[in-house]
Amino acid sequence: MRRGEFVALMGRNGSGKSTLIKQLVGLLKPGQGRVSVFEMDTRQTPMEEIIRRVGYVPQHPGALLFSDTLALELAFTRRGHGLPPDPDADQALLARLGLGALAGRDPRDLSGGEQQRAALAAILVANPDLILLDEPTRGLDYAQKRGLADLLSGMKAEGRTIIMATHDVELAAACADRVVLMAEGEVVVDGPAREVMSDSQVFASQINKLFRDPRYLVVDDVLQALAARGEGPINYT
Numbered sequence: 472m473r474r475g476e477f478v479a480l481m482g483r484n485g486s487g488k489s490t491l492i493k494q495l496v497g498l499l500k501p502g503q504g505r506v507s508v509f510e511m512d513t514r515q516t517p518m519e520e521i522i523r524r525v526g527y528v529p530q531h532p533g534a535l536l537f538s539d540t541l542a543l544e545l546a547f548t549r550r551g552h553g554l555p556p557d558p559d560a561d562q563a564l565l566a567r568l569g570l571g572a573l574a575g576r577d578p579r580d581l582s583g584g585e586q587q588r589a590a591l592a593a594i595l596v597a598n599p600d601l602i603l604l605d606e607p608t609r610g611l612d613y614a615q616k617r618g619l620a621d622l623l624s625g626m627k628a629e630g631r632t633i634i635m636a637t638h639d640v641e642l643a644a645a646c647a648d649r650v651v652l653m654a655e656g657e658v659v660v661d662g663p664a665r666e667v668m669s670d671s672q673v674f675a676s677q678i679n680k681l682f683r684d685p686r687y688l689v690v691d692d693v694l695q696a697l698a699a700r701g702e703g704p705i706n707y708t
Contacts, residue, residue: 472649474600475630477623479637479647479664487656488636489530492605495634496527509600523552526594527603528587535590536578541570544578544589545596552597561596568592569618583610587619602626604635608642620645644668 472478480488493499494506497518506513509524528535538544545561565571568588573581578589587607594602608616616639623646627633637643643650643664650667652660660667 472632472634474632475627476649477627477633477635477647478649478651479635479643480651480653481637481640481643482653485655486653488653489605490656491653492527492603492634492636495601496525496603497521498527522599523597524600525603526597526599526601528590528594528605528607530606530609532586532590533579535593536586539577540575541565541578541581541589541592542574544593548593548596554597564592564596568622584612584615587611587615588622591622600632602631602633604633604637606637606639607635608637608639616642640668 480491482488490499494501494513495508497513497516500514508521511521513521536544538547542558542561542565545564546556546558549556549561562571562574565574568591570585570588570592573585573589578586581589587610591607607619611619620642623633623635623642627646627648633646635643635647647664649662650660650664651658652667
């Protein structure tokens with residue numbers, strides 16, 4: 472994938488989205504084949520080295536948050552990456568994420584949406600080249616989803632590379648450059664978001680195949696969601 476590209480991994484539960492995300496950051500090792508990130512073989516490269524360039528926010532972001540305050544959480548990340556303290560930059564990042572007033576709060580006491588953004592702040596402070604998000608809209612309301620969409624779009628505009636596993640058709644349509652549909656650990660469709668997430672002739676044969684195969688009914692979910700709002704990708708407006 473290209474620098475600054477936003478890829479959405481989509482598929483039903485058990486399709487392999489989260490497994491792929493975890494393999495990219497080194498949490499899981501491939502049983503066969505090879506997973507390479509920035510020319511690092513994830514089977515041979517220590518995870519500590521991978522996360523110097525790859526930031527990962529899991530489905531349950533609270534698993535990343537354990538310091539007494541949100542400010543200390545970011546300071547811990549800096550130390551872990553050998554970066555000097557920079558409280559002003561940390562506060563500016565929290566403010567950008569709508570968390571500026573919460574720097575002194577225990578991150579474990581935050582709401583689901585606030586924890587999601589807190590975990591994102593904890594990885595962004597290290598300025599990763601690749602950001603991996605696993606179901607980032609879990610537990611978020613509509614306003615929080617819209618804010619996340621704006622944030623991710625801004626990060627993409629800055630040249631950050633993002634891979635997001637998601638069931639959220641609206642978020643994928645609003646942010647992604649490319650959509651990869653997965654089923655049973657396999658990529659079944661991979662192409663530009665506007666083409667994959669519409670009734671495009673480019674993917675007509677693949678879509679017809681998926682409609683016939685009950686394993687791949689995620690495509691039906693995607694197209695029905697798009698049809699419900701008219702033509703074209705969904706935007707948060």
